Amino acid sequence: SVLVPVYVLINSKDLILKCLTQKLLNQRIIDPKYQWTGPIGLITKESQRFVLTDDGSLEIYNIHGSDSGSYICNVIYVYNNKDVTTEIRFMVYVYHKPGKSIHLSSEFKTETCETNAVASFEKQLLENMENLIRDLQCEIRQWNTQCHAATDTMAMLTHKLTFQFVGSSFYTREAFAEPCKSSECENSTSYIKKAYTKIKQFFEVQNTDSDNIHQIHYISGSLTGMKVDHCKPGFGKNINNSTMCPGCC
Numbered sequence: 001s002v003l004v005p006v007y008v009l010i011n012s013k014d015l016i017l018k019c020l021t022q023k024l025l026n027q028r029i030i031d032p033k034y035q036w037t038g039p040i041g042l043i044t045k046e047s048q049r050f051v052l053t054d055d056g057s058l059e060i061y062n063i064h065g066s067d068s069g070s071y072i073c074n075v076i077y078v079y080n081n082k083d084v085t086t087e088i089r090f091m092v093y094v095y096h097k098p099g100k101s102i103h104l105s106s107e108f109k110t111e112t113c114e115t116n117a118v119a120s121f122e123k124q125l126l127e128n129m130e131n132l133i134r135d136l137q138c139e140i141r142q143w144n145t146q147c148h149a150a151t152d153t154m155a156m157l158t159h160k161l162t163f164q165f166v167g168s169s170f171y172t173r174e175a176f177a178e179p180c181k182s183s184e185c186e187n188s189t190s191y192i193k194k195a196y197t198k199i200k201q202f203f204e205v206q207n208t209d210s211d212n213i214h215q216i217h218y219i220s221g222s223l224t225g226m227k228v229d230h231c232k233p234g235f236g237k238n239i240n241n242s243t244m245c246p247g248c249c
Contacts (some may be wrong), residue, residue, distance in 0.1 A: 122145055137169060
């Protein structure tokens with residue numbers, strides 16, 4: 001039997017699996033009958049979202065993640081006055097475009113690691129950044145703060161304050177069990193890029209703030225970012241596939 005890999009984007013309108021191969025068509029087979037099985041077992045005309053056509057094709061509508069799996073079509077026909085059965089196998093991979101986030105780190109120089117001063121500055125910083133990217137349907141998550149002594153006489157640095165955090169799209173939240181639709185994923189990627197640009201610009205002007213009562217100053221050029229893809233539960237990366245969306249989940 002022949003195994004045919006098929007990749008289809010989740011939430012696609014439909015998928016058509018053709019049982020009659022070109023070889024069978026060329027043989028001019030007589031009185032073909034078709035039997036389909038899939039992940040749910042035997043597929044009949046009563047199966048929901050599945051349509052069996054007269055030419056033996058299987059049409060699947062409103063693609064779900066659960067549609068991934070093995071599909072087998074048995075073609076029973078007469079050829080050269082003999083009953084023949086040919087098996088055609090499909091392996092369907094339902095994939096989705098990954099959600100995006102960016103893992104960021106920034107450093108500040110400060111005269112002290114005194115808890116109240118750092119906490120007050122941290123609260124204001126986080127609030128400012130959340131307001132900055134909220135209109136892009138993004139949020140700040142996994143906020144982490146570290147402060148330690150650091151002697152650098154050239155930079156007149158006595159203490160270094162490091163903020164590590166994740167800027168992510170609302171669609172990467174675990175509460176969204178279903179992958180985003182294609183247009184939403186594309187918007188998510190665009191919003192993350194815009195959010196990073198806004199955050200970068202925000203840090204670049206930090207030291208021009210004359211009202212910095214905490215004497216905590218951004219270390220120019222210390223902001224770093226790394227993009228991360230997120231797959232929903234039940235999906236994973238297959239870097240070897242050659243779909244129209246390489247690296248998708």
